[in-house]
Every structure is written in structure tokens, then in C-alpha cells.
Amino acid sequence: MKNKEILKKQSQVRRHRRVRAKIFGTAEIPRLSIFRSNKGIFVQIINDDLGVTLVSASEKSVKDSKTKIDTAKEVGKLIAKKAQEKNITKIVFDRGGYKYHGRIKAIAEGARELGLIF
Numbered sequence: 001m002k003n004k005e006i007l008k009k010q011s012q013v014r015r016h017r018r019v020r021a022k023i024f025g026t027a028e029i030p031r032l033s034i035f036r037s038n039k040g041i042f043v044q045i046i047n048d049d050l051g052v053t054l055v056s057a058s059e060k061s062v063k064d065s066k067t068k069i070d071t072a073k074e075v076g077k078l079i080a081k082k083a084q085e086k087n088i089t090k091i092v093f094d095r096g097g098y099k100y101h102g103r104i105k106a107i108a109e110g111a112r113e114l115g116l117i118f
Helices: 002-022 068-085 103-113
Strands: 031-036 041-047 052-058 092-094
Touching: 031 103, 041 068, 041 103, 052 068, 068 103
Parallel strands: 031 092
Antiparallel strands: 031 041, 041 052
């Protein structure tokens, strides 16, 4: 079973490197980065030119929803709301090496609902 877990993590790291080679956030179009842990999901909007986090949100800042997908969608809406307060409308989406489905997709949909343009 350990070999399967190691291969899964290696695949994720490989995907993340491939994505990050193509994506770079600037002051005009910052990068929306996602990190998933066992305890939660964390989202940041980053200006890679300066190496500065402009806006962040996490599962902890959202009231508990029924499912993980609902919570992720609320986090996406929260990050979009905070971004609009800082006059950020366009972003590049960094899924962090995770496959685009489930909670990652829910974050993207929640952010798009409130007007972030990918």
C-alpha cells in the first residue's frame, strides 16, 4: 500500500511542477493558489513579481457547511469577495497539482460566481 501512496504523491508533485512552469502571477493578473491538507483547504491570491500574498482564505474562515464540496465553494466565494475589495478581477488559476474535480472545481466555480475571471 505504501508504494501506491508514494506514486500518488509523486504524480501530484509532477503535475504541480508542470503547472507552475506555465503559470506566473503579476500585479495585473495575480495567481490563485490552492493547497489542500488533511485538516482543510487554503486559497491565496499571490503576486509572484514581489512574492507577496494579496488575499487569503481558508476553510476555517467559513462557517461549517454540510459537505466538503459546499465548504470549498464557500471558500471560493469568500476569496472572490476579498479580491474584489482589493480591485482584483482577473487571475490565473493554479490548482496546485491537484486534479480539477471535487473540491478544487468547487473553489473555481464559487470564485467565478462572484465575478473572478480566469
